[in-house]
Amino acid sequence: MLDIRFVRKNPDAVREALAKRRSKVDMGEYEALDAERRALIAEVEELKARRNQVSKEVAEAKRKGEDASALIASMGGASERIKALDEETAAVDARVQDILMAIPNIPHESVPVGASEEDNREVRRVGTPGTFDFAPKDHVDVAVGLGILDTERAAKIAGARFSVLKGAGAALERALAAFMLDLHIREHGYVEVIPPVIVNTKTMTGTGQLPKFAEDLFKLANSDYWLIPTAEVPVTNLYADETLSAEQLPLNHCAFTPCFRSEAGSYGKDTRGLIRLHQFNKVELVRFVRPEESYDRLEELTGQAETVLKRLDLPYRVITLCTGDLGFSAAKTYDIEVWLPAQNTYREISSCSNFEDFQARRAGIRFKEKGGKGSQLVHTLNGSGLAVGRTMVAVLENYQQADGSVVVPEALRPYMGGLEVLRPA
Structure with a gap:
């Protein structure tokens, strides 16, 4: 969320940013409501000041034995008017808050x-x-040929956009996750956490998923609970409403969790295979940093996610998202896209973002210098390090052989019991 003082003082800058993002938020409504709010507060304060003054004058008159009836009459209905104005102000405040949250x-x-x-x-x-002397298959055909993916039984027990991995497929998924975690923990200095995958509305709101993206989420019926779309949500909110010490920063966490997304806006897209599922596994990197360091730390974070692909020897590219494609909470995002030969294109496998103090303001995450009097908001960053299912897709497609087998990348072999090749069942 943006600082209301910034929005109030810089409406043109906000309006320009909204235009760049193709956002439909009505700044005109905000400015009208903000003006109305100020007028209401001014009237309430004036009434309260007048009431306090009259109360003093009444007390003084009574002390002197004078008739105070005229003074009392002059404030007739003031309390009721103040109550009505307070209620009206609260309603305007709520609508202003709704706009700020949007x-x-x-x-x-x-x-x-x-x-x-x-x-x-x-x-x-x-x-x-790489080049192939045969027509490369897509990951579904490769995986089905290996006997490691069962989409039909997944559809039977859950529905469309779910998968069942078995045998070497399950082992490969587990190996990829373990490899990523070991890399980020041992070499990049992240502290692993295993957070809840069910969180409350306040937590979803803290990182910006709510209220805007409710339709993209899974909500548990008759409860205040939601399934997480990414570990960014619980891990960032670990420090909600807390003030960290400056010495703790940068604070770096990684987490391997299942993620759940309704994919409400992707009807008809990537319905085949492991690209776009309702449930998938991901290793997430989350950082809490000083404001002046956050863009250097974003470059660092992106490089850490890239290391996974370098170690797996998978071709990829990095792109900067433009204003019209930028996520709601992000100030800047790099997407990492891995090469998929069957599609003859690059596909997203990680997004690495700097949210500056946008999430921290919503979640109340601050830090304080040692001996300092005040505190300030941290900057939060996160990125996939990586999406495990999509990494499996890339491995299956890039390492496939003409006979239907798949070479196991060298970096994964220690996690696969030394297995070098996946062969058809």
Whole structure:
């Protein structure tokens, strides 16, 4: 959430940012309500001041034995009017808050201006896509041929956009997660946490999923509980309503969790295979940093996520999202896209974002310098390190062989009991 003082003092800057993002938030309504709120508060304060003054005058008159009836009469109905104004102010405050909660973050100055993903800017490419002397299959055909993926039974027990991995497929998923966690913990210095995957509304609101994206989430019926769409939600909110010490920063956590998304806005997209599921596993990286360091830390975070693909020897590219494709809470985002030979294109496998103090303001996460009098909001960052299912897709497609087998990347072999090749059952 943006600072209300910033919005009030810089309406044109906010309006410009909304236009760049193609946001439909009505700043005109906000400004009218804010003016109404100020007028109501001014009237209430004036009435209360007058009431206090008259109360003193009444007390003084009574002390002197004078008739105070005229003074008392002059304030007739003041209390009722103050109560009515307080109620009206509360209603306006609630609507102002709704609008503030709907305003997306201000894009960083380095973010390219654009309307859609077509305007995203490529930053770099790493690795060269391999060549095949046969027509490469997509990951579903590869996995079914290996006997490691069962979508039909998944549909029977759950429905569309679910999967069942078995045998070497389950082992490969587990190996990928363990490899990613070990890399980030041992080499990148993250502290692993295993958070709840069911959280309350306050937690979802703290990171910006609510109220805007309710339709993209799964809510537990007759409760205040939601299934997490990413570990970013519980891990960021570990420190909600807390003040950290400056010495703790940067504070780095990683978490491996299942993630749940309704995919409400993706009807008809990627219905085949493991690309876009209602339930999938992901290793998430979350950082709490000093404001002046946050963009350096974003570069660092993105590089850490890239290391996974480098170790697996998978070709990829990094792009900067434009203003029209930028996530609601983010000030800047790098997407990492891995090469998928069957699709002959790059597909997203990680998003690494700097939210500046947008999430911290909503969640109340602050830090304080040693010996300092005041506190300030931290900057929060997160990124996938990586989406495990999509990494499996990339491995199956890039390492497939003409006979239907798949070579196990060297980095994963210690996690697969030394297995070098997955062969058809």
